[in-house]
Amino acid sequence: MDNTEPNALKMDFLSSDALRTRTSLEKISMIVDKVKDGDIVVIEGGLTPEEEAELIETTMREIDVENFMGIDIYTLEKDKSSFFGLSKKKTIGITIIGPANVMKTVKKRSNFLSMIANLGDSGASLH
Amino acid sequence: MRKLFRRSFFKNIFNKLIGKNKKLKIGLYGHPNSGKTTLANTMTNDWIGKPLGLVSEIPHETRRVYRQEHVQIEYNGTELDFDIVDTPGIATKIDYKNFLEYGLSEEEAKERAKEATKGIIEAIKWLDDVTGVLLVVDATLDPLTQANITIMGNLEARKIPFVIVANKIDLPEASSERIVSVFPQHTVVPVSALHGENTADLYQAMVDKFN
Numbered sequence: 001m002d003n004t005e006p007n008a009l010k011m012d013f014l015s016s017d018a019l020r021t022r023t024s025l026e027k028i029s030m031i032v033d034k035v036k037d038g039d040i041v042v043i044e045g046g047l048t049p050e051e052e053a054e055l056i057e058t059t060m061r062e063i064d065v066e067n068f069m070g071i072d073i074y075t076l077e078k079d080k081s082s083f084f085g086l087s088k089k090k091t092i093g094i095t096i097i098g099p100a101n102v103m104k105t106v107k108k109r110s111n112f113l114s115m116i117a118n119l120g121d122s123g124a125s126l127h
Numbered sequence: 128m129r130k131l132f133r134r135s136f137f138k139n140i141f142n143k144l145i146g147k148n149k150k151l152k153i154g155l156y157g158h159p160n161s162g163k164t165t166l167a168n169t170m171t172n173d174w175i176g177k178p179l180g181l182v183s184e185i186p187h188e189t190r191r192v193y194r195q196e197h198v199q200i201e202y203n204g205t206e207l208d209f210d211i212v213d214t215p216g217i218a219t220k221i222d223y224k225n226f227l228e229y230g231l232s233e234e235e236a237k238e239r240a241k242e243a244t245k246g247i248i249e250a251i252k253w254l255d256d257v258t259g260v261l262l263v264v265d266a267t268l269d270p271l272t273q274a275n276i277t278i279m280g281n282l283e284a285r286k287i288p289f290v291i292v293a294n295k296i297d298l299p300e301a302s303s304e305r306i307v308s309v310f311p312q313h314t315v316v317p318v319s320a321l322h323g324e325n326t327a328d329l330y331q332a333m334v335d336k337f338n
Binding site: 048049050052053056057059060061063065069070071072073074075100101108 | 217218219220221222223237240241244245247248251252254271273274276277280281283284
């Protein structure tokens with residue numbers, strides 16, 4: 001972990017505007033770099049399926065069996081109306097990506113996500 | 128007699144599958160230990176009388192892509208030809224310590240973890256090459272995982288037809304209904320790859336979806 005406090009949890013919230021100007025490669029590199037440092041990244045919106053596959057592939061290349069075991073990804077969806085409100089489809093509201101060894105317990109329902117982050121001897125609860 | 132009927136049934140199905148003179152590459156995708164290799168073995172046993180890969184209880188047993196090329200069946204003088212591609216399980220994380228529970232030494236566990244990461248990369252790359260996919264889901268577990276969502280998202284984006292195989296229905300805790308309720312817009316076929324249960328329905332779904 002790169003955090004200054006040994007038991008601190010750093011969370012980065014990125015707006016969709018902040019990501020729009022980045023290429024897929026830049027987005028994925030940034031996410032993996034942050035998560036490897038022990039940060040949790042919260043993104044407004046989601047990644048495309050191709051970007052998700054690329055993220056998994058990049059993560060696999062970066063796995064170091066001693067220090068970095070990979071990532072966990074969770075999304076919260078929201079209804080989006082289209083065709084003048086006649087039909088609704090699900091879109092991703094937020095995406096949460098973090099180190100697999102930190103994101104320990106996640107409970108997910110359609111509109112609620114609860115996570116316990118494991119920080120060594122201490123724990124942090126995020127809702 | 129039953130065996131003869133079974134063989135003839137499968138020949139008919141694959142005549143339909145390959146009938147349009149296109150090269151079919153059917154990829155088996157899913158989580159580690161969802162039963163992809165068991166299903167691949169059941170399929171190749173049914174069609175060519177031999178298994179495809181090694182099955183084990185340890186996750187990530189399949190760490191490279193196994194491909195049965197040119198499965199050929201002669202039927203009414205016509206030679207049928209298709210490939211089955213058994214891919215390593217896709218996951219977002221690999222902890223070598225999980226392998227220690229299965230009696231592997233620390234060194235073996237670390238080596239297996241490293242090989243598993245390469246296998247996942249290979250499986251993702253194969254998404255560019257398959258023409259149809261069987262997404263194998265363990266019916267005893269929550270199907271709504273990031274790996275399954277990513278696989279399905281990529282198949283839809285690439286317009287690759289797929290069938291969701293709700294595997295392990297022989298286990299009492301299995302619930303294929305849960306999988307149907309989570310993915311109502313997709314074709315879900317409950318099977319037990321281990322016991323060959325309901326595989327005829329799966330083959331029929333493959334004909335409907337991939338033909």
